[in-house]
Amino acid sequence: MDNIIEILEEEFSEAFEVKDRKALKRTISLLIENVMEREYANRQFTEMKSDIKILAETMKEGFRQIDKRFEAVDKRFEQIDKRFEQVDKRFEEMYHNMDKRFEAVDKRFEQIDKRFEQVDKRFEDLNKRIGFMSWFIPTIVTVLLTFVMAAMKFL
DSSP: OHHHHHHHHHHHHHHSOOSOHHHHHHHHHHHHHHHHHHHHHHHHHHHHHHHHHHHHHHHHHHHHHHHHHHHHHHHHHHHHHHHHHHHHHHHHHHHHHHHHHHHHHHHHHHHHHHHHHHHHHHHHHHHHHHHHHHHHHHHHHHHHHHHHHHHHHHO
């Protein structure tokens, strides 16, 4: 850097009429500092720009990975939905089969009820016969005894 300052001093002093060497030296120093600051700022800007590009690419890749994960989660949820649909179908089939079984049991109970009604009718008929017999036999015996006693009195 000192070499550059010396070279510029010599070139400016040869190119222009210099009245104050110290002022020339300060001007060249300010000029060099300004150029160096710009160069440093440009370097910093370039580094930041490349860092920002790397950060942007990293973020894009991160978002791609997140999208892939979401797609995988979506697929899992779809598989879970399919499983639930299968379970629902199984439950519907079981419910349908149970309905059929209950209908069969209902039919059996209806048949048993009919049998009990038939047995009940038989018992009612038997009860009527026994009632009739319990009325008829004592009445016949009484009538027969009355005739026998009346016949014995006449004889």
